[in-house]
Amino acid sequence: MIPAILPTYNRAPLSFVNGEGAWLWTEDGTRYLDMGAGIAVNALGHAHPALVEALTEQAGKLWHVSNLYDIPNQQRLAQLLVDNTFADTVFFTNSGTESCELAVKMARKYWSEKGEDRTTILTFEGAFHGRSSAAIAAAGSEKMIKGFGPVLQGFVQLRWGDADALRAALTDDVAAVLIEPIQGEGGIRVMPDADLQALREMCDETGALLILDEVQCGMGRTGLLFAHEWAGVTPDIMMVAKGIGGGFPLGAVLATENAAAGMTAGTHGSTYGGNPLACAVGARVMELMTEDSFLPRVNAAAGRLRQGLEGLVASHPQIFGEVRGAGLMLGIKARVPAAELVQQAYAQHLLTVPAGDNVLRLLPPLNITDDEIAAALDRLDAVATALERVV
Template identity: 70%
Template structure:
């Protein structure tokens, strides 16, 4: 008999009832150190007082009116994002998946309004852009698409890092190139700065729009507010979600005036997108995470964690192969099954997130304390030792 919750997840046997900072409490009283942060969502941990206050204050006055009217909290957040980024305009969604849908529409509508038949969008192996029809068609992998055809056409799938194929594919039929500066689901695979610069140059040469998916790697996760800043380039369109809401469902598409020129009244909409509750929380998250001193501290802690993880890998060569990633978006490439590491983490009170390429993702809150970093690595060490003994 099918359960009341559609069984599309193979859930861990854990039920959390409360959280504070980087810790979660299970129904049986056990405490877990959270190094998954709800898959890079809880950038300020659980129950952050400033976010609780922002949500509570807004909840006392207004929850929802729809986008038929002006929403002051939405305007405040949009203005702040425009001020801190390349963008001239923002559309708010409830998720990264919805942001992908709009990014695809925006790129194609841009060329349609110019009288061009450019519709193709280049994407890369290992990518993840959500689970909508456009998102799975963009990723193109069998895991994402099997059984869900016919797929939305117009996507060109290239191997990650194949520069020759990319140069050959870039022509006057291509509307956009869509890429994650750091692949999350794909196994914490950063796109080198030189490659991101090369993509920007290629797009400029051929008049192609550059869409960056910063749903997972954005909002301070890599040590800058957005990951593309490390390369010193800007996109035409950018998808955000996850961290911007600090745990409250919120996403968005940021764009230049030129790239967004086709999106006029009636071309897109959202009933809940940019509602007062979400935007009140998002504005507070951006205020905290967007502070230079906060970001400097993220980079300091990221360096500490990276150093300790490198020692962990060196000390457990039968379990781990390498550390990869940027900032507090790190991955442990495993020699044993990554599920073994995740499950051993559970047994030691540590939450991590599996990814492709046999990688375990480490995505702690950006305001995690040094003591919690020390403890997380100790728990990983214990997990590795247990795995080694079990395999002996």
């Protein structure tokens, strides 16, 4: 008999009833250190007081009116994003998947409005852009698309890091290039700054729009508000979600005025996107992340965590390989199945996230403390020691 919840998840036998900061509690009071943050969603940890206050205050006033009307919180958050990024305009969604759908539509509408038949979008193997029809077509992996055909046309997947293949494929009839500056699900693979700069130049040469998927690597995760800032480039369109809502479902598409020119009244919409509750929380997240002291603290914590992980690699070479990533979006390439590391971490009351290429992901809250980093490293050390006894 099929369960009441559609069985599409391979869930761990854990259930949490309370959270605070980087910690979660089960019903029996067992405490777990959360180094996954809901897959980079709880950017400020669980139950952050300022976010609870923002949500509670708004919940007592107004929940939903639809986008038939002006929404002050939406305008407030949009202005914060425009003021702090490359963007001239913002559309709010409920998730990263929805942001992908709009990014694809926006790029194709841009060329349609120009009277040019440019619909091809270049993407990269190992990518993850969501689970909608457009998102799985963009990723193109057999795991994502098998059984869901016919697959949406117009996407060409290239090898990750193959500059020659990219240059050959990026011709004058390509509409856009869609890429994650750091692949999350693909195994914490970082696009070097020089490669991102070269990609921006190639897009400028051919007119193709550059779409960045910063759903996982954005919102302070790498130590700057968005990962592309390290390379000193700007996209034409950017997908955002996860950390922007601090745990409340919220996403966005940011764009330049030029890239968004085709998106006029009636070309796109969302019933819930940008609702008063989500935008009240999102605005508070943005206010906290743009405080002068916030990102320097993220970078300090990232340095401490990475140094500790490098030490674990040196101490447990049978278990851990290289450390990957940037900021507090880090991964360890495992020498044993990463799934075994995740399972063994449960025994140490530590929550981590698996990724492709046999990588263990660490995506802690951005306000994680030094003591919590030390505790995470101690628990990972115990995980490795336990596995060394059986390998």
